[in-house]
Amino acid sequence: MAPGGGVYQDIIESRTAYADYGIAPANGELSSPFRKSATVVGRRLGMASNSSVHELLECPVCITLMYPPIHQCPNGHTLCLNCKAKVQCCPICRQELGNIRCLALERVAESLELPCKYQILGCQEIFSYHNQPRHEQNCRFRPYKCPYAGAECSVTGDIQLLVSHLKDDHKVDMHNGCTFNHRYVKTNPQEVENATWMLTVFNCFGHQFCLHFEAFQLQMAPVYMAFLRFMGDDHDAKKFSYSLEVGGNGRKLTWQGVPRSIRDSHTTVRDSLDGLIIQRSMALFFSGGDRQELKLKLAGRIWEEQA
Template sequence: MPNNYLLLLAVCPEYMAPGNDYMEVPVISGEEDDVSVSISDADSKVGISVTRKAGGLPTSSVHELLECPVCTNFMYPPILQCANGHTLCATCKARVHNRCPTCRFELGTIRCLALEKVAESLELPCRYHNLGCPELFPYYTKGKHEAICTFRPYNCPYAGSECSMVGDIPTLVAHLRDYHKVDMHNGCTFNHRYVKSNPQEVENATWMLTVFNCFGQYFCLHFEAFQLGMAPVYMAFLRFMGDDNEAKNFSYSLEVGANGRKLSWHGVPRSIRDSHQKVRDSHDGLIIYRNMALFFSGGERKELKLRVTGRIWKEQ
């Protein structure tokens, strides 16, 4: 029996023979995966369950039934269908101007309750299972898990340009080194000099990212100029290349000063799950007002010459 018979039942229930209280529709069968969908019509109520051999996973045939033909994402209730039984997610209804993308019939508000019941009974692997996530999740909670899955790839932490690169940490480290040409350093202490010849004219600026390999982990040192309210400031902060629960195992300090004065900061590096702009806008780092930064620079305050020192350590 063809896989799309489920959709036919949802649109044309007369295809279920009268008096047939129980019909079993095989969806997939094989040596490794064996999934069957059972549909009952007792008391005029449609009930659907999915059975799966231990260790087997629903494969592409089931996934295709639940894939929206417009956005190609998995569909969640309400799942809509046209009079011919073609389905799509409610989010895409406006995108196709209330016309079925397959047959061009008007969509209306018909829901595919049978397919929603099928989805309710499924357990699916996390979309990041190829990256190491071993878990199975009920269909309707899978998306919530994937939004916070620790195996999901990271966005490129490079600041100053919108880079679309995503990947695991080793991939991003190689990308930062080879594509963005960032400064790569080994060690847990640093002494960096930031120079700007016309600081009075700079409202927003981002200096080159620096990446440190320390305790077998990678950290990103950022330095930026921006407006804090009406005041021009400079800010230095550290981000951890990993998840937040790992970042909390480390601390770092930053110092800047001259002429007998010193500003210092002691904090916990933020995960690169948080964008550099989010960290900057939360003011979670060493903030130096421009007048103080120029005072530290010496001379006639016409050139920015700041030396920022710091270290990273692991909490016990």
């Protein structure tokens, strides 16, 4: 039995029937909110609001809401389109599946109004059954993905959780202040293979900012790039600006921009070239010496734009 008592064991046993068919319940970001409380259903049409309607629309295999086309077996057991594609017989009664649509349930779905699945995180919007998924893809209350680059990290959560995660699990350096001066050193700068070098988090104006610095190939040319991401939504990110400066031997390069939200992936920001780009030859010139070692000094500042 798993740690934490018998509840977990009971859940496992109740879903054993589905495991026999090679289909595991989907691991979504959040479970359906309908299992926790009754919600607004068919408000405009005067339909009764109760959880039984929601349960009818939940696929018995993956426990997510079904959207048309909704399929059923000859005995009337329904399942979603994704699960139907994975099995040849009904997971409930083992009858062979045909291509039968459950038109009655599809009509019920069209009459419903549902809350966002991120309701427990603060979203209070109500949507038609068909418009709900589109909203949830861009809901401002949806969890954020871990902004750490250079490794596949599946952790999601609110900003406070991600800050602790970056510090404890990824060992990211945390700094307070809106100005910074970092030094990047590499003994063999000739090796540039999409190498992610550094992520640093700054606590500034009551928010967190991620400073990325890395090396990669840009159209076969090795370059270094530095850019800032804001740990929050794009709307709030646009309230700030930042500048970056790198130089040496009496020369310098500067960049000024607006931090991108961590809603935009690290790769998206990098590939859009939205940051300070330094060609390797210029970086080695800034480093001085025999040009065999990279020694870059990167200075920056973050400020809040006036409304």
